[in-house]
Amino acid sequence: MIRFASLGSGSKGNATLIESGENGSDTRILLDCGFSVVETEKRLLRLGREANTITAIVLTHEHSDHVSGAGRLSRKYNIPVWLTAGTAHACKDTNYAEMNFIDSHSSFAIDGIQLHPFPVPHDAREPCQFVFSDGASRLGVVTDLGCYTPHILRCLDKLDALLLECNYDRSMLLNGSYPRSLKERVAGHIGHLDNQHATRLLQELNLSKLKHLIGVHVSEKNNKREFALDALCQGVNCEKEMVSLASQTKGFNWREIY
Ligand SMILES: [Zn+2]
Ligand SMILES: [Zn+2]
Secondary structure, three states: OOOEEEOOOOOOOOOEEEEEEOOOOOOOOOEEOOOOOHHHHHHHHHHHOHHHHHHHOOOOOOOOHOOOOHHHHHHHHHEEEEEEHHHHOOOOOOOOOOEEEEOOOOOOEEEEEEEEEEEEOOOOOOOEEEEOOOOOOOEEEEEEOOOOOHHHHOOOOOOEEEEEEEEOOHHHHHHHOOOOHHHHHOOOOOOOEHHHHHHHHOOOOOOOOOOOOOOOOOOOOOOOOHHHHHHHHOOOOHHHHEEOOEOOOOEEEEEOOO
16 A cells, blocks of 8 residues: 655645555655755644654755755654755755665665656756555656656556646746746746646546546646646546645645555
């Protein structure tokens, strides 16, 4: 069984918990840590977990909304960190309790959880995203990508659960208040995924096993929750009951796949 929950998702901070084991206590991975230590501790408690029970911190890329609390949390609780060499090179604070390098084309395991990394087009040094598995069920997490590649689609096929970036509505971004350079960055091939491309990505996948689809990294300025929800519903043939969104303040509560 895999359990997962979000501490919060959006441009102000991202962190996701992934657990395996029947009582949820066997392996506990914190994927990204874009909140301060105090805030991370608070949000973990909201989900019924304490920071000293985290097995590992895994980082997707060096942007501060994903790593700002990682170094301090790792030192305070002696938690090992996994990241690509490129991400380590680009991070300001890499004085971790322990540092392990990820090859973004090679699967590896952290205790009871298998991790299948894959590279994504995003404006960071060596960004990767992951499929997590306990051998029976599979969870895909894709929070930051400018566009999708055939390799990404192969990695995300036949998942049981997917957290997918649904960052912005194209016309809201283009007509919004961001300076032109930032609009171009977000909308570019190595920026973020908009609602329409989230729909298209889903339409390319075999979704026969999918039970949970959660939109993540939803912009508070350039998107509306109903637009993002509509885009995801459209991508899964309007099976609304499996679709939801993560929020910046609350993330989302525990889900299970088995
Ligand atoms: Zn990013
Ligand atoms: Zn991000």
